[in-house]
Each structure stands twice: as structure tokens, then as C-alpha cells.
Amino acid sequence: xxxxxxxxxxxxxxxxxxxxxxxxRAAGLSLTERVAGQEQLLPAPLLGLLVSLHRAIEPERRAxxxxxxxxxxxxxxxxxxxxxxxxxxxxADDWKVAPIPAALQDRRVxxxxxxxxxxxxxxxxxxxxxxxxxxxxxxSPTWRNLLAGQRALxxxxxxTLSFDADxxxxxxxxxxxxxxxxxxxxxxxxxxxxHVRVDGEPIAGGLxxxxxxxxxxxxxxxxxxxxxxxxxxxxQSMEEAALWEAAxxxxxxxxxxxxxxxxxxxxxxxxxxxxxxxxxxxxxKDRIVGLNCGRWxxxxxxxxxxxxxxxxxxxxxxxxxxxxxxxxAYSELLIRTCHRRGAHAMGGMAAQIPIAHDEAANEQAxxxxxxxxxxxxxxxxxxxxxxxxxxxxxxxxxxxxxxPTPNQHHVLREDVQVSRDDLVRPCEGTITxxxxxxxxxxxxxxxxxxxxxxxxxxxxxxxxDAATAEIARAQLWQWLHHSDPRGCHADGSPxxxxxxxxxxxxxxxxxxAALPGRLGDTATLPGGxxxxxxxxxxxxxxxxCQLVEFLTLPAYARID
Numbered sequence: 001x002x003x004x005x006x007x008x009x010x011x012x013x014x015x016x017x018x019x020x021x022x023x024x025r026a027a028g029l030s031l032t033e034r035v036a037g038q039e040q041l042l043p044a045p046l047l048g049l050l051v052s053l054h055r056a057i058e059p060e061r062r063a064x065x066x067x068x069x070x071x072x073x074x075x076x077x078x079x080x081x082x083x084x085x086x087x088x089x090x091x092a093d094d095w096k097v098a099p100i101p102a103a104l105q106d107r108r109v110x111x112x113x114x115x116x117x118x119x120x121x122x123x124x125x126x127x128x129x130x131x132x133x134x135x136x137x138x139x140s141p142t143w144r145n146l147l148a149g150q151r152a153l154x155x156x157x158x159x160t161l162s163f164d165a166d167x168x169x170x171x172x173x174x175x176x177x178x179x180x181x182x183x184x185x186x187x188x189x190x191x192x193x194x195h196v197r198v199d200g201e202p203i204a205g206g207l208x209x210x211x212x213x214x215x216x217x218x219x220x221x222x223x224x225x226x227x228x229x230x231x232x233x234x235x236q237s238m239e240e241a242a243l244w245e246a247a248x249x250x251x252x253x254x255x256x257x258x259x260x261x262x263x264x265x266x267x268x269x270x271x272x273x274x275x276x277x278x279x280x281x282x283x284x285k286d287r288i289v290g291l292n293c294g295r296w297x298x299x300x301x302x303x304x305x306x307x308x309x310x311x312x313x314x315x316x317x318x319x320x321x322x323x324x325x326x327x328x329a330y331s332e333l334l335i336r337t338c339h340r341r342g343a344h345a346m347g348g349m350a351a352q353i354p355i356a357h358d359e360a361a362n363e364q365a366x367x368x369x370x371x372x373x374x375x376x377x378x379x380x381x382x383x384x385x386x387x388x389x390x391x392x393x394x395x396x397x398x399x400x401x402x403x404p405t406p407n408q409h410h411v412l413r414e415d416v417q418v419s420r421d422d423l424v425r426p427c428e429g430t431i432t433x434x435x436x437x438x439x440x441x442x443x444x445x446x447x448x449x450x451x452x453x454x455x456x457x458x459x460x461x462x463x464x465d466a467a468t469a470e471i472a473r474a475q476l477w478q479w480l481h482h483s484d485p486r487g488c489h490a491d492g493s494p495x496x497x498x499x500x501x502x503x504x505x506x507x508x509x510x511x512x513a514a515l516p517g518r519l520g521d522t523a524t525l526p527g528g529x530x531x532x533x534x535x536x537x538x539x540x541x542x543x544x545c546q547l548v549e550f551l552t553l554p555a556y557a558r559i560d
Contacts, residue, residue, distance in 0.1 A: 026044055026047035026048050026050075026051060027051070028051055028198050028199045029047050029050060029051050029196065029197070029198050030196075030197045031195060031196060031197075032194065032195050032196075032197065033143040033195045033560065035143060035144050035147055037147070037151065038147060041147055041150060041151060041212070041216075042212070045215075046211070046212065046215045046216075049211055049215060049251070049254050050196060050198065050203060050207070050208065050211055051198050052250070052254070053203075053207050053211055053247060053250055053251065053254075054198040054199075054201070054203045054204070054207065055198065055199070056246070056247075056250055057204065057207060057243065057246060057247050057250070058198075058201065058203075058204065060243050060246070061189055061204055061243060064189060064237070064239060064240050064243060065189065065190060067237070067239070068190075068236055071236075071272065072304075072305070075305050075306065075307075075308070075309075076307070076308040077308075078308075078309070080420065080424055081271055081272050081275050081305065081420070081423075081424065082275060082420045083275050083276075083420065084275065084276065084279070087238065087276070087278075087279045090278055090279050090282050091278045091279070095282070095285070095341070096285075096341055096342040097281055097284075097285045097286075097288050097289070097341050097342050097343050098260060098285060098286050098287065098288075099342075100263075100289045100290075100342075100343075100344070101225065101227075101263060101289070102225065103181050103225055103226055103227070103229075104130075104181065104229065104263065104289050104290075104344075105406045105407060106129055106383075106406035106407065107129050107130050107181075107290075107344060107346065107382060107383035107407070108129055108382070108383045108384070108395075108396065108399040108400070108403060108406075109128045109129050109130075109383065109384060109386065109392050109395045109396045109399065110128055110129060110130040110131070110132055110180075110183075110346070110383060110384070110385050110386070111123050111126050111128040111130075111131050111132070111180065111385070111386055111387070111388075111389065111392065112131070112132040112134055112138065112185075112349065112385055112386075112387060113131075113132075113133075113134060113138055113387070113456060114133075114134055114138040114139045114149070114455055114456050115133045115134065115135060115139055115145075115148075115149030115150075115152055115153060116145075116148065116149065116152065117148070117152040117155075117161060117162075117163040117171075118163045118165070118171055120133065120152045120153060120156050120161060121156070121161060121162075121163055121171040121172070121173055122171065122389065123180060123389075124156060124173060124174070124179040124180050124182065125173065125174045125178070125179065125180075126180060126389040126392055127180075127389070127392050127393070127396075128180045128386070128389075128392050129180060129181065129383070130180050130181045130182075130183050130383075131180040131181070131182055131183065132183045132184075132185050132231050132385075133149070133153055133182060133183070133184045133185065134185045134465075135149060135184070135185060135186055135187055135205075135209045136185050136186065136187045136188060136191075136233050136234075136466070137185075137233075137297070137455070137465040137466040137467045138455050138456040138465045138466075139455045139456075140449075140450045140451075140452075140453045140454055140455040140559060141187065141191070141193075141205065141455075141556065141559070142453050142559050142560050143195045143560060144453075144560070145453060145455075146193075146208075146209070150209075150212050150213060150216070153182070153184065153213060153217065154213075154216045154217055156173065156182065157182070157216075157217040157220050157221060158220065159173060159176060161173060176224070181226060181227075181229065182221075182226065182227070182229065183227075183229040183230065183231050183265065184209070184210070184213050184228070184229070184230050184231070185230070185231040185232075185233055185267075186205070186206035186207075186208075186209030186210040186213075186230065186232070186233075187204075187205035187206040187208075187209055187233070188205075188206060188233045188234030188235075189204065189206060189234065189235075189240060189243070190234065190549065190550060190553070191204070191205035191206065191550075191552065191553075191556070192204065192205055192556075193205040193207075193208040194556070196208055206232075206233075207247055210230060210247065210248070210251065211251055213228065214228050214251050214255060214262065215251075215255070218255050218257055218261070218262070219255070222257065222261060227261075227262065227263060228261075228262050228263075229262070229263050229264070229265075229289075230248075230262065230263070230264045230265075231264070231265050231266075231267060231292070232244055232264050232265070232266045232267065233267045233269065233294070233297070234267070234269060234270060234297065235266055235267070235268075235270065235273050235280060236270045236272040236273050237272060237273070237276055237279075237280075238276050238279035238280050238282065238283045239283075241266065241279075241280040241283035241284050242283040242284075244264070244284065245283055245284050245286075245287070248262050248264070248287065259286065260286040260287045261287075262287060263287050263288070263289050264284060264287055264288050264289070265288070265289055265290045265291065265292055265344070265346065266280055266281075266284065266288060266290075266291050266292070267291075267292045267294035267297070268280075268291050268292065268293060268294060268298065268330075268334055269292075269294025269295075269296075269297030269298045269301065269467070270297065270298065270301040270305075271298065271301045271302050271305045271423070271424075272301075272305070274298075274330050274333065274334070274423055275420070275423070277291060277333070277334060277337045277338075278337055278341070281337070281338070281341050281343060285341075288343060289343060289344055290338060290343045290344025290345065290346055290382070291334055291337070291338050291343060291344070291345060291346065292346035292347075292348075292385075293322075293330070293331050293334055293345075293346065293347055293348040293381075294348065294349075294467070295322060295327065295331075295348035295349060296348075296349065296351075296465075296467035296468050296470075296471060297467040297470070298327075298330065299314075299317070299320055299327075299471050300467060300470040300471045300474055302314070302326075303471065303474035303475060303478055303547075304474055304547060304549070306424075306426075307474070307477070307478065307481075307489075307546075307547040308489055310482045310489060310491050310493065311426070312424070312426045313426070313478055313479065313482055313495060314426055314427065314429070314475065314478070315427065315428070315429025315430055315431055315435075316429065316430070316431045316432060316435030316436070316438075316439070316475070317435070317439065317468075317471045317472060317475060318435060318438075319427075319429035319430070319435075320427060320429070320471075322348065322372065322375065323375070324427040325422065325425065325427065326422065326423060326424065326425050326426065326427060327427075329418045329422040329423055330423060331347070331348075331376075331379065331381075332379060332380075332413060332416045332418065333416060333418040333423075335379060335380040335381060335411070335413050335416070336412065336413040336414070336416045338382075339380065339408070339409050339410075339411060339412050339413065340412065342409060344382040344383065344407060344409075345380065345381050345382055345408075346381065346382060346383050346384070346385070347373070347376035347377075347381035347383060347384035347385065348372075348376070348384070348385060349385040349386070349387060350369045350372060350373070350384070350385065350386045350387065350391050350395065351387050351462045351463045351464070351468065352365045352366070352368070352369055352387070352388070352391065352461065352462060352463075353387065353388045353390070353458055353461055353462065353463050354388065354390045354461075355461045361461075365461065366391075366394055369386075369391055369394050369395065370394060370398055373394070373395045373398040373399065374398050374402070377398055377399050377402040377403050377408075378402060379413075380408050380411035380413050381408070382403075382407040382408050382409070383399070383407070384399065387463040388463065430497075430498040431479065431495065431496070431497050431498060431503065432497065432498045432499075433497050433498070433499060433501070436476075436479075436497060436503065436507070436511065437511055437518075438460070438472075439472035439473075439475055439476050440472075440476065440508070440511045440512060440515060440538070441459070441515060441518065441519070442459055442464055442468070442469055442472045443469055443472045443473050443476065443534075443538050443551075444512075444515060444531060444534045444535055444538055445457060445459055445464075445519075445525060445526075445527075445531070445534075446459070446464050446465075446466075446468075446469035447469065447530075447534035447537055447538065447551065447555060448525070448526070448527035448528065448529075448530040448531045448533070448534035449525075449526040449527035449530075450466070450469075450527070450552070450555060450559075451527060451530045451533060451534060451555060451558055451559060452526065452527030452529070452530050453527075453559070454526050454527060457526050457527075466550075466551070466552055469551065470550070470551060473538070473541060473542070473551055474547060476508065476538075476542050477541070477542050477544075477547050478547075479495050479503045480503060480504065480505060480508055480542060481545075481547075482495060483495035483496075483502065483503045483504060484502075484503070484504040484505050486504075486505055487505075488545040488546070505543070508542065512535055512538070512539060515535065516531070519531070533558070537551075537554065537555065537558075540554075541554070
């Protein structure tokens with residue numbers, strides 16, 4: 001395919017700077033890769049911002065990542081997460097977050113997806129209230145993808161982005177007032193940007209994503225009462241939220257923006273974070289507008305947090321739904337917490353995509369979406385996510401019928417009483433042979449596509465991204481290492497498939513060996529040429545004695 005996009009707008013010249021933000025200089029910065037148009041996208045003043053931002057934030061980022069490792073060691077030794085005693089006053093005190101901008105008052109339907117030009121145009125034109133442009137779970141962070149994504153978003157903000165497919169079809173933006181509000185998700189604290197090094201160290205991927213977007217677009221967005229707005233992923237503590245506050249304040253000072261101009265929504269998609277929702281809101285209270293139930297990453301985080309706990313093995317992922325008690329407690333506590341503080345409580349993702357040529361199956365899938373959205377809106381959520389434009393009218397119809405107001409902050413959910421045990425208690429269920437084999441297939445197909453540069457993949461009528469693939473990977477590791485005597489956490493209590501078969505590494509080996517035959521002609525699949533590499537990587541990650549923190553960490557070393 002070919003694409004045409006606008007030139008990058010003239011870089012913002014800051015009107016004023018805080019005293020501790022130096023004049024832009026790129027001394028100490030090196031770029032390890034070059035693509036066409038890079039110099040225009042990364043001019044000297046922006047490189048100077050990246051240098052100062054890295055030096056201000058990196059030491060504490062490293063400390064926060066070390067704190068994550070220490071906390072995980074506590075969990076591995078049998079410890080459980082809990083509400084913090086040292087922050088009880090924050091939870092008890094009566095305070096509110098800053099007022100929410102008009103553009104973000106009504107967020108009843110949001111669409112998410114990667115940042116390629118076609119997706120950006122389709123998402124902004126989709127009829128959703130907001131579009132989350134995702135540099136994290138939906139984007140394979142090749143250098144070319146990242147820069148193309150930033151270029152596409154800059155063109156979208158300017159209103160000049162276009163895309164011409166090889167088929168001759170043209171994609172153009174609708175008028176400004178008909179477009180979804182743009183929200184950008186940078187990468188999480190755990191991810192480096194290896195192509196940009198400051199003083200010999202890689203800059204944090206999220207800092208790069210946020211700063212480049214803000215540098216090129218903040219002034220235009222501010223002039224149109226549109227932000228900039230961000231979704232912050234994978235936070236585990238209020239200290240990590242406070243670090244984002246420091247980073248955003250640094251960029252605001254550099255660009256001469258008012259403090260708090262850049263607004264954020266935080267995804268509660270880790271188990272530790274659910275115990276610190278008040279604290280996260282407080283750390284960002286001058287700019288935060290809401291929390292989001294990032295359900296897929298949250299399930300993955302549950303698996304990862306309790307990787308060494310044999311009593312917290314979960315059933316196959318299709319059975320781990322939001323109606324399960326521990327997930328219901330999580331979502332309802334989020335609603336109560338947000339509404340008490342004057343913030344949005346956003347619901348989770350509907351990953352279904354239309355099932356072509358099977359009307360009955362398609363209607364069954366849509367019925368599941370309607371039921372899920374009805375659960376969310378009647379519980380008190382202020383909005384929800386979809387992965388495909390066809391689901392927007394489905395979700396909107398449910399929210400319109402049950403939420404006549406722009407949001408539901410008046411639904412305080414004082415009836416919700418959630419304990420630590422409610423949040424950590426696992427759910428019952430089974431593991432079918434089909435569920436086991438599907439986990440293997442999803443892992444391999446997603447990783448192959450990711451390695452090939454595509455971070456969002458339709459598989460069996462579901463839109464799989466890094467978060468959903470991580471559930472499948474972590475479950476395979478959990479089942480095998482707690483069941484097979486060769487596993488690192490086996491306690492003599494094998495885990496069985498629903499048909500009685502013991503889950504062991506022999507079953508895993510047979511399933512991997514049979515996968516190429518199950519897939520058929522891999523040349524037709526996204527990333528098909530890299531399926532053997534993905535099989536080898538899944539085998540390596542699954543056999544490792546310690547569950548690797550994120551599959552994207554070892555996979556990142558394999559992409560440009």
C-alpha cells in the first residue's frame with residue numbers, strides 16, 4: 001500500500017520555559033536508525049527536549065522498575081497485594097480531581113487501534129466519541145512504524161492527513177466537528193526506545209511517544225480545546241503515576257503550556273494498581289480525567305502477579321469474563337473510586353469483529369457485546385471501548401438507552417464494598433482441549449505478526465493485541481509449570497484438561513508440532529514467514545523457569 005500524509009507542522013516554539021528546562025541542545029543524544037523524513041520529524045529543538053526529559057526522569061524510572069521487581073519477589077514468596085497503610089489518609093480525605101474539559105465530558109464510545117494512516121483516518125471518522133491512538137499494545141514498535149505513526153497523527157491534527165490504497169480507494173478526514181476526539185497512548189514505563197540513546201542509555205519508549213506528539217501538536221490541539229490528551233498504560237503504583245506527572249509537567253514547561261493542559265486517563269490494567277486507584281488519581285489530580293478498566297492486561301497481570309501461587313491457577317481465557325467475582329469487584333470498585341473523585345470510570349474492550357458470511361454466528365457475537373455493554377452501563381461506567389467500527393452503533397445504542405446524561409458521575413455506588421480477598425480470589429472453570437490449543441495458536445500467530453511489524457491481528461473473529469496474547473502466553477506457562485513435574489512450581493497436583501488429559505510439556509510439544517498443519521497455508525497469514533521463529537520463541541518463553549515479564553521485551557530485540 002501507499003500513503004500520502006501532510007508535512008509535519010512547524011515545530012512549536014515555547015512561549016516560556018521553567019527555569020530548570022535548559023535551552024534545546026541535543027548533545028549526548030544519538031539516533032541509531034535513519035528513515036526518510038526523520039530530520040523533519042525530529043528537529044534539533046525536539047531532540048533537546050528528549051535529552052532534558054530523559055535526564056530528568058530516567059533515574060526515577062529505573063528506581064520504579066526496580067521497585068516492581070522487589071514487589072514481584074514478595075508475591076513470588078507467597079505475599080499478596082493489599083491496600084497501603086501509608087496512604088490511608090489519601091483514601092479517607094474528601095478531594096476531587098480538576099474539572100474535566102468539555103471535549104471529554106461525554107466518552108460513551110471509544111475506539112482503539114494502531115497509528116497507521118488508514119487506521120487513523122477510519123478511527124477519527126468512525127462516529128466514536130474518542131479514538132485512542134495506540135503506540136503500545138496495538139503497534140509493533142519498529143522505528144519505521146513509530147515515525148510513520150507520529151507523522152500520521154500530526155497530519156490528522158492539522159486536518160491534512162490522507163491515504164490512497166493501491167486499490168485506488170481514497171481515505172480522507174471528515175470535517176473537524178465530525179471527528180472523534182484524539183487520545184494518544186504512549187508505551188509503558190517498562191519499554192525502552194532503543195533507537196534513541198541519551199548519554200549512552202535508551203530513552204523510555206513512553207517519553208519518546210508522548211514528547212514527540214506533544215512537540216508537534218500541543219499548540220494546535222490547545223487552540224481547538226482538544227488537549228493534548230493521553231492514555232497512560234501499565235501503571236503499578238502512585239509513584240509511577242507521580243513520575244508521569246513530572247514528565248508531563250516538564251514537557252508543558254518546555255512548550256510554554258499551562259500546567260495541567262495535557263490531560264490523562266490512566267488504565268487500571270495491573271493487579272497492584274487496583275489497590276492504589278485513589279492514590280493514582282491523587283498523584284495526577286491536576287490533569288487526570290478518569291480511570292479505565294483495561295480488562296485484558298488486568299487478567300494478564302493477575303496471572304503474572306500470582307505466577308508462583310498454585311492456588312490461583314485460572315481456567316481458559318474464554319471463561320475469565322467480567323462477570324467472574326474478582327473481575328466484577330475490580331470494575332465496581334473502579335466506578336465507586338472514580339465517581340467519588342469526580343472522574344470518569346471507563347469500561348473495557350469489546351474485541352469482537354464482524355463475522356462475515358455467517359449471520360447467525362455474527363448475531364451471537366453481537367449479543368455478547370450488547371450484554372457486556374449493558375453490564376457496564378448499568379453498573380455505572382461512563383463509557384466503553386470497541387475494537388472495530390461496526391461495534392460502535394451497537395455499544396452506543398446500549399449506552400444511549402441507559403445513560404441519557406453525558407456521564408454517570410452521579411452514580412456513586414456507595415453499595416460497593418470490596419475487600420482485598422475479593423480482588424485476589426481466583427475463579428472456577430475448566431480448560432478444554434480447544435482452549436489449550438487456541439492459546440498456543442494465538443500466541444504464535446500474534447508474535448509472528450508482531451515480529452513482522454503488525455501489532456493488531458484478527459484471529460478467529462477477535463482482534464488480538466499484545467494484551468490478549470499475553471493472557472494466552474501466561475496461561476500456558478501457569479498451567480504447565482504448576483502441573484508437569486518438570487515445571488518450576490509443580491506441587492504434585494496436576495492440572496487437567498476437561499477431558500481428563502494431564503497438562504504437561506508433552507502435550508505442549510505435540511500441540512506446537514501440530515500447529516503448522518492446523519494453520520494450513522501460512523503465506524496467507526499476517527507475518528506468516530515468521531511463524532517458525534514465533535514457535536521457537538513461544539517454546540523458549542514457556543519453558544523458562546520464571547515467567548518473562550512481557551513477551552514484547554525479548555521480541556523487541558528481534559525487530560528493527
